[in-house]
Amino acid sequence: MDHLSVDINRIFSNAIQVMETSKYQIYEVCESARDELRALEKELEQVLQQTVQVIEEVDKLELEYRYARIRLTEVSREFNRYGEQDIKRAYEKATLTQLQLATLREQEKHLKLRRDDLQIRVRNVEKNIERAETIASQMHVVLDYLSGDMDHVTRILESAKNRQLLGLKIILAQEDERKRIAREIHDGPAQSLANIVLRTEIAERMLMKEEYPLVQTELTDLKGQVRTGIEEIRKIIFNLRPMALDDLGLIPTLRKLTQDFEEKSKIHTIFEVFGKELRLNSSMEAAIYRLVQEALSNVMKHAEATRVSVGLVFQQDNLRLSMKDNGKGFRNNPNLNSADDRTHYGLIGMYERVELIEGTIDIQSEVGRGTEINIVIPLTTT
Secondary structure, eight states: OOOHHHHHHHHHHHHHHHHHHHHHHHHHHHHHHHHHHHHHHHHHHHHHHHHHHHHHHHHHHHHHHHHHHHHHHHHOOTTOOOOHHHHHHHHHHHHHOOOHHHHHHHHHHHHHHHHHHHHHHHHHHHHHHHHHHHHHHHHHHHHHHSSHHHHHHHHHHHOOOOGGGGHHHHHHHHHHHHHHHHHIIIIEEEEEEEHHHHHHHHHHHHHTTOOHHHHHHHHHHHHHHHHHHHHHHHHHHHOOOOHHHHHTTTHHHHHHHHHHHHHHHHOOEEEEOOOOOOOOOOHHHHHHHHHHHHHHHHHHIIIOOOOEEEEEESSSSSSEEEEEOOOOOOOSSBBBSSSSHHHHTHHHHHHHHHTTTTTEEEEEOOSSEEEEEEEEEEEOBB
């Protein structure tokens, strides 16, 4: 056993050294990407300012060109009042203004293309930074864990106490959830609000030019964008914690979840409740909701099913949750007990969540005959 401890300590020491070196390399990549992002954002800001200036100049020249054409028409019609030189000057003025306007329009087009390209590059660099930060965060957590008491790590490995590894998984899951929320806000409401600001500026310029029909159309589009943004924010808030859980309870919230799932996935979904319904404590209801949510998500992603049923049975001391689909199933062996199977089929989150609430889970699956999940949870009422 002593030789095992020495070997494990040596392996962990080498692993820590390699990960420390890799961690600093990732930090360097992050810093380089941040420098690139700052340069792109600075260039993008300059391009946006130039675009606004060019648009203003185009508006001004369009007005001048309109007046020049009116002047040319006037002098061309009234030969008695204007001579050949007047006509020539009016023609040259209109032609020059038209040429300048065409040049500025081309410049505006080029700036908009450059703006769009920079915005795409900024988003790509942001995604690269996000990926690098995620890897660095995960490595930092693992390093902190591995750098602890080696004897303690050895005891964990020797005794195979999986529960003590759960803390690390929870930390990583929390980091992933923070990244997901930040990404949803950045790609959704933040982008919508930025676009609304630009569209508002366009509407203001239209008002100055008294182009009321166009303003009305623009405001209608803006109203639609605001509604879309509000809906995106509501979805983010709902995914964090469905408020209906606190207001209505578990059963109405699950009924709404299955209805939304059927509408979105086009998979016929049945939700049934048996026994006397009870209100559970808040954390227990949230855990059960997440279990159903994860199971339905797996059905939509992997099962290729046309029908799924969700059933809740309230008993005296237990709550039984069953979920069954008619999809393609996992494998010929119906008992999914290995960690590899759980990870491969996206079930590790369900196993961990059931373990946290001291329940039991049994998954039966067979190729071509669908999957059935049965969970038994000790009841704790409010």
